[in-house]
Amino acid sequence: MTGTIDTILSRRSVREFKEKEIDDVVVEQILEAGRWAPSGLNNQPWRFMVIKSNNTIEKLSKLTHYTDVVKNAPLLIAIFLDQDSSYNYVKDVQAIGAAIQNMLLASVELGTGSVWLGEILNQKEKVNEVLDAPSSLELMAIIAIGYPVEKDRTSARKPLEELVYYEKYSLKKNE
Template sequence: MPVTGESKVIETIINRRSVREFTDKLISKEGINTILNAGRWAPSGLNNQPWRFAVIRDPETIQKLSECTNYSKTVAGAPLLITAFLDSENSYNRTKDIQAIGASIQNMLLACCELGLGAVWLGEILNQHEKVNSILGCPSKLELMAVLAIGDPAPGKRTSTRKALSELVFEEKYGEKWEE
C-alpha cells in the first residue's frame, strides 16, 4: 500500500477543501444517500453509531437556519444542509461519541469531495442549538454537533496550507522533534 499520498483516499484527503459558495444546482437523492452512507460507516465505540442526521432541502427552512449563524450567506447559499446530532439515548461515552460523530462528518466531507461537490463543516451555529432544534422540530435527546452546507461549488480557486509535521509531532518524549 502506498504511503506517499499516491492512493485515491490519501489524494482525496489532501485535496479536500472547505467550500462556502455554491451554484443553484440541486443535489440528487442518490448523491445525498451516498453522503449519508459514508457518514454512517464511520467507526464508533461499541459500534453504537450515536449520530443522527437531518437532511434539509427546503429553501424556507434553509433561510431560517441561516439566521442562526454569523455565516448566514454560506448557509443560505447552500441547496443542501445536513445536520449531525448526538443521540443522547444511544450514547455510552460522551467523548468517544463526539469523536465518532467527528469521524462521521469527515467521511461525509470526503464523500462530497469524491462526488465533485463542495461542502463546509459549520460549528459556530452550535451557539444557537436550541433555535436550530426548534426550527427542525428535533426531540431534546438530539444534541446538535454540526451543520454541513453542501452544493455544487461556485467557480474559484481554493487553497490551504498545513503546519510542518515537525511542528505537530514529537517522538516518544515531548520536545524531541519529529524528522520529516
C-alpha cells in the first residue's frame, strides 16, 4: 500500500509537541485540506478559526481535562458548524467530521502531528466566549497541531470480523 492508505494507517493522535511554531504555509495547506471535504449540497458548513496566541491557548487549556495537550500545542484550529449555512444537522456534522479527518491526514503528510479534541465540547459556550465566536457558530471540535515529540505511538483496532456485517444473499439466481 502507498499514498493515502499508508497515511490513514500511520496516523496517530499526537499529544506532545516540540516548542516549534508551525509555518503559515503548512497551516494554510491543512485548512485547504479541510475545505475540500465533501458536504451535502456542497454547502461547506464548516468554519475554521486559527489560534496561535499564547494567551488564548492558555485560556482554552483551562476549559478541558487535556490542559497540557492544549497548552503545549503551538497551533489550535477550532472547527465550527455555521448554523446559518446548515441545511441538515446530521449531514452537516458528518461533513465536518470529514473536514476534520482531512486536516488530521494533511497534518501527517506535512510532517506535523495532531489530535482531535472533543472533550472540550463540554465547555463549548465558554470556548465561544474566549474566542469571541459569533453565536451562529457551534463548536464541533478543536484540533491541536504541532511537531511531534519523537516517541513510539501505537494503536490497536478491533478485527474486521467484529465490525462488519454482510447482507445475506444467495449465490444462486432466483432464490
